[in-house]
Amino acid sequence: MTVPTWTPDSWRRLPPPAQQPAWPDKAELDAALKKLATRPPLIYAGEARSLTSDLAMAAAGEAFVIQAGDCAETFAEFSPNRVRDVLKVILQMAVVLTWSSGVPTIKVGRIAGQFAKPRSQETEVLADGTTVEAYRGDMVNGFAATAQARRPDPANMLRAYEQSAETLNLLRAFAKGGFADLAAVHKWNREFVASSREGERYEAIASGIDSALRFMNACRIDARSLHEVDLYSSHEALILPYEEALTRQDSTAKDAWYDCSAHMLWVGARTRQPTSAHVEFLSGIGNPLGCKIDATATIDDVLRICERLNPERRAGRLTLISRMGKDRVRESLPPLVAAVAEAGHPVVWMCDPMHGNTVRSDGNLKTRRFEDIFAEVEGYFEVHKEAGTWPGGLHLELTGENVTECLGGSDNIADADLDTCYLTACDPRLNARQALDLAFRAGELLARW
Ligand code: PEP
Ligand code: CO
Helix, strand or coil: CCCCCCCCCHHHHCCCCCCCCCCCCHHHHHHHHHHHHHCCCCCCHHHHHHHHHHHHHHHCCCCEEEEEECCCCCCCCCCHHHHHHHHHHHHHHHHHHHHHHCCCEEEEEEECCCCCCCCCCCEEECCCCCEEECCCCCCCCCCCCCHHHHCCCCHHHHHHHHHHHHHHHHHHHHHHCCCCCHHHHHHHHHHHHHHCCCHHHHHHHHHHHHHHHHHHHHCCCCCHHHCCCCEEEEEECCCHHHHHHCEEECCCCCCCEEECCCCEEEECCCCCCCCCHHHHHHHCECCCEEEEEECCCCHHHHHHHHHHHCCCCCCCCEEEEEECCCCCHHHHHHHHHHHHHHCCCCCEEEECCCCCCCEECCCCCEECEHHHHHHHHHHHHHHHHHHCCCCCEEEEEECCCCCCCCEECCCCECHHHHHHHCCCCCCCCECHHHHHHHHHHHHHHHHCC
């Protein structure tokens, strides 16, 4: 079902959206939304349009994208150093990928707004037998397993907005203030290679970058782009009242609406149905959009999503984020890639090798094996090579901290090590070393593209 005229609240005329909390107090909810609607936008529409232009390059095979950050940001884990360290990893990966692919790397954080989580189970039974709402992300309720913490509290949306503003402010400062200087980022990569067990393997890429930097120095190339970067924000548009409250009419083009909670918004695997309220909401905003594509998606689903979210077939408008699982990607992705190409939809394809490869550890922690993650990336690249399409980018859950949440990598994190530093509020993230391992390995594949 669709509604004839899009407005920021037209999704409310459809059957209720999935994955929304049971807000216990309507007056409390309305008051929070009213406040949110008066808050300043977090992004400017022109920035969202710049990201669309950048993504149009990726759709044409002339850029690669890295979209990465926490599975779920939290209030408790927020600190300037954590923001700095996640940015540092993204920058380091981007340098490796740019060198290897020979095209610019577009940098998009899963950050400054990634506070809401879809859940497979709506409720959870506590040790004392009481049934409570599942943890839906800090934008909604608390992680602690108590009835009080799990009560959805609309004030959390305001707090998420405020933390997003603080995070974005810091990211903008780092991106433009000198922190992202190319020579400095390469120096961190050199330190990583020197201290990595896989270092020798990565030497070819690292030496290539050394030579390029020396060459640019010798030519006295000192462009602004070597000292600062563009960094964009993104999150899953899950809690629709929050997204609606931050949706504003563009001041320079009156008929255009932008969701000013982030530069890019995506719809998740559980809410991506072409007739869903989530897809209705996203269809009317001017931001670049993403849609997760899991192994159950049919050709018809994907083509209808493309039509709903990008009927004008504008390059850069829509990114399809494949998250099939390492065992399904080679079989499930090719028909979808072929159908989208044949229909003439200029999408960016991206690989999320995280969400189809989640397993339980011996101690019942959610984890992922580095080798499985890389195997999906490899399969995904093979599918695109075969189809003659561009693999577009990587969508990852990672952190700059030294966590032990995913197994393997060159530090060989074992099942018994997971307890050492398992901090995630939701899915297991690559730590900084595993993330860089993945960038170098993916870089090896891209260098031979
Ligand atoms: C996520 O990206 O954290 C997520 C929940 O993904 P998916 O919708 O693909 O399951
Ligand atoms: Co996740």
